[in-house]
Amino acid sequence: MKKILSIMVRNRPGVLSHVAGLVTRRGYNVESIAAGPTENNEITRINLVVSGDGPILEQVVKQFRKLVDVIRVDDLTNDEPVTGELALITVRAEGLRRAEALNVINLLGLKLSDIKEDSLTVLVAGTAINVDMAVNGLKPYGILAMARTGLVALSRPPAPSQGS
Amino acid sequence: MKAKSKPSEKKSAAGAARGPERARQTRARAVPRNGAQTIIDFLESVGVEVIFGYPGGAVIPLYDALYDSKIKHVLARHEQGAIHAADGYARSTGKPGVVFATSGPGATNLVTGLATAHMDSVPVLAITGQVSTTSLGSDSFQEADIYGISIPITKYNYLVKDPRSLPGILAEAYRLTAYGRPGPVLIDVPKDIQTTLIDPGNLLPDSVPLRFEPTPTPDLRALEAMVEAISISQRPVLYLGGGATITNTGDDIVKLVEKADMAVVATLQAKGVFPDNHPLCLGLPGMHGSKYANLAISESDLILGLGVRFDDRVVGNVRRFAPLARVVHVDIDPAEIGKRLPVDVAVIGDLGEVLSLALKRLKDNRRPAWRERVADLRASFPMAIPVAGKEIRPQAAIKALSDRCGGKAILVTDVGQHQMWSAQYFEADKPRHFLSSGGLGTMGFGLPAAIGAQMANPGKLVCLVTGDGSFQMNVQELATVTQMGLPIKIMLINNGCLGMVRQWQQFFFNRRYSQTLFDYNPDFVELARVYGLKAERVESPGKVAGAVERLVGGKGAAFLEVRVPRDENVLPMIPAGMGQTDFFETEEGGN
Numbered sequence: 066m067k068k069i070l071s072i073m074v075r076n077r078p079g080v081l082s083h084v085a086g087l088v089t090r091r092g093y094n095v096e097s098i099a100a101g102p103t104e105n106n107e108i109t110r111i112n113l114v115v116s117g118d119g120p121i122l123e124q125v126v127k128q129f130r131k132l133v134d135v136i137r138v139d140d141l142t143n144d145e146p147v148t149g150e151l152a153l154i155t156v157r158a159e160g161l162r163r164a165e166a167l168n169v170i171n172l173l174g175l176k177l178s179d180i181k182e183d184s185l186t187v188l189v190a191g192t193a194i195n196v197d198m199a200v201n202g203l204k205p206y207g208i209l210a211m212a213r214t215g216l217v218a219l220s221r222p223p224a225p226s227q228g229s
Numbered sequence: 230m231k232a233k234s235k236p237s238e239k240k241s242a243a244g245a246a247r248g249p250e251r252a253r254q255t256r257a258r259a260v261p262r263n264g265a266q267t268i269i270d271f272l273e274s275v276g277v278e279v280i281f282g283y284p285g286g287a288v289i290p291l292y293d294a295l296y297d298s299k300i301k302h303v304l305a306r307h308e309q310g311a312i313h314a315a316d317g318y319a320r321s322t323g324k325p326g327v328v329f330a331t332s333g334p335g336a337t338n339l340v341t342g343l344a345t346a347h348m349d350s351v352p353v354l355a356i357t358g359q360v361s362t363t364s365l366g367s368d369s370f371q372e373a374d375i376y377g378i379s380i381p382i383t384k385y386n387y388l389v390k391d392p393r394s395l396p397g398i399l400a401e402a403y404r405l406t407a408y409g410r411p412g413p414v415l416i417d418v419p420k421d422i423q424t425t426l427i428d429p430g431n432l433l434p435d436s437v438p439l440r441f442e443p444t445p446t447p448d449l450r451a452l453e454a455m456v457e458a459i460s461i462s463q464r465p466v467l468y469l470g471g472g473a474t475i476t477n478t479g480d481d482i483v484k485l486v487e488k489a490d491m492a493v494v495a496t497l498q499a500k501g502v503f504p505d506n507h508p509l510c511l512g513l514p515g516m517h518g519s520k521y522a523n524l525a526i527s528e529s530d531l532i533l534g535l536g537v538r539f540d541d542r543v544v545g546n547v548r549r550f551a552p553l554a555r556v557v558h559v560d561i562d563p564a565e566i567g568k569r570l571p572v573d574v575a576v577i578g579d580l581g582e583v584l585s586l587a588l589k590r591l592k593d594n595r596r597p598a599w600r601e602r603v604a605d606l607r608a609s610f611p612m613a614i615p616v617a618g619k620e621i622r623p624q625a626a627i628k629a630l631s632d633r634c635g636g637k638a639i640l641v642t643d644v645g646q647h648q649m650w651s652a653q654y655f656e657a658d659k660p661r662h663f664l665s666s667g668g669l670g671t672m673g674f675g676l677p678a679a680i681g682a683q684m685a686n687p688g689k690l691v692c693l694v695t696g697d698g699s700f701q702m703n704v705q706e707l708a709t710v711t712q713m714g715l716p717i718k719i720m721l722i723n724n725g726c727l728g729m730v731r732q733w734q735q736f737f738f739n740r741r742y743s744q745t746l747f748d749y750n751p752d753f754v755e756l757a758r759v760y761g762l763k764a765e766r767v768e769s770p771g772k773v774a775g776a777v778e779r780l781v782g783g784k785g786a787a788f789l790e791v792r793v794p795r796d797e798n799v800l801p802m803i804p805a806g807m808g809q810t811d812f813f814e815t816e817e818g819g820n
Contacts, residue, residue: 075437079376079388082380083380090381107436120571123567124567124568130564131564133384
């Protein structure tokens, strides 16, 4: 099972250490973690994708709620949240394969971010599925480097940062 | 906001102050104070009476500010001693214990104490010095990242980087220690923050202040389900934990037990909340609980856990714990519900409130058959002390101490066999009168915790039962006992080995006593005398009562070494991870 959590935290120094520390010391399986400012710059939203069995996932939510800096924890899993992910992928593109790689890039509608003689870097923005598709599509040409942000998610309609 | 409200708090605290005291406080309001003075002012304003600590380079300004204060300071001989003492102070009163330590090694020496307090939910405020903000992160002399180190073993922690945030942090941190489920909070204060003047008119407000919301009222449906579960139960067992001590709900628990004829088991943290000598009190459950306590659990059809963690030392095998019972769990911390054991009914809230609501709804429901069964179990499997031969039985020595104290003492224990024997044979009938490191099991906790308890309760009899292993882990604190003139009574159970581990090696490791036997021990009586205590040793069973009388009856600090055989075991015993009825039987038969 997987859970997509949105954790709103006070933007205090060390808050990420508290969140990350909880994950490691309780042995939770985190697939991705993404943190960034919200519409209120004193509050950070941390999106966490965790996997595990039911009781463990329930514990994860409760333990996060206990952290002093945590303002609220929302489990977005069943809310059909709006999700998005960003990735930068550098793919090998030499000689004849360059045209083929470009073809795939165009086919997937990816944006070129950098062009080198023997490689291309593209920016993928979309859902996790879009990112996975780009990765799979470019894999045959040789992925030289990749950076993924991890999932960010909002419930719809967006919950206010400092709701009740 | 909170920071700005401080002067008014001060005003009310100073309401009755006269003469120089009032003048000093007026001055404090008028003149900007530096960070160190701000800390001391704050601690005075919230009524802190004692600080435990140890100075060092990075807290010289803090100690300088303390020099002018009316707050007493207990100079420990090791920072670990200081924090366990603050912990003992807090456990015996419910008020936050305050500890100071310097940066680097001073701060890291607090680690075990923080973890001890964290595990047993004890309110402790630790204030550590840190290298100046300008040197932070450059591996300066005596620099250690205590903020990072203490994250997993504190309820919350702070590194003060802006002097203008200090007043707000102090107020929030102090309140956090005892708010909801208590725990330790650490504030790391760089030296330059301590020396910088703080202008009360120019503070850094917290943009998203922490809301100290009142504990949510218990869900009525859950409460009704709990009452219903109690009403239909035939064989209810009340399982008390630290939450019962923290909320001081002993009176309501007695009412509940008498209304519903429940059998009672109590963890180390709850010992004394319900009187040990009550016929329905079955004492400690779990690994070293009595057979009757564990058999009652295994026969019961309702386990009502009040402020407990369903700790592995109590539950053993989760799947085999109380197989016939519905489980009702009351706790203030939602994360404790279902953490180890699935429960049938969960009530989240303040135990005091839950109990008073439940008592209103519960009808008298006597269960003579269950009372009789409990009495049967007690009679069939008594906690009998093995008959004394030529040597003293440690259980008998502890029982003698218990008899002499007659419920008047605060008993502090260390960790190991003597701790379990104390839980089994030392009678407590009041909460906060049995102090023991239960969750973390910290050897060396006892002596400093006894110091803290005695500081908090100057007129009270404070006894320590310790072992020859534990005692030497913080033996330096004997100097603190003597310096402060504390009349602590120390009973050292000396079996010349690390008894609990030796016992496991005997039972489960084929008697291979790897590194558990002390081939050398100091002469403890001489050691205690060197530190200024009256001390004696007792080696024969016939002389125990007299020696205990001299220990407890005399004036001032006293020390009694009780020589006991190496091979005495703590029984009964349920091996780790086993079911409630899997008592370990020795060839000696056990009890």
